[in-house]
Amino acid sequence: MPCEARQHTARFSVVEVPKPAASTPAQQRLQQALDLRCDPQLRERMMERAINGPAR
Helix, strand or coil, rough: CCCCCCCCCCCCCCCCCCCCCCCHHHHHHHHHHHHHCCCCCCCCHHHHHHHHCCCC
């Protein structure tokens, strides 16, 4: 049974998260360049290099 003498009120605040700024054309090109989904062979080579290390 809760103790009535020690009741507490929960306090919290709501914070709005700002919307991300629109990407500039340069940011869009960089995102496209870093997107590995468009080239599965490149993705595989990068995964292999990350696991096995660089070719000697």
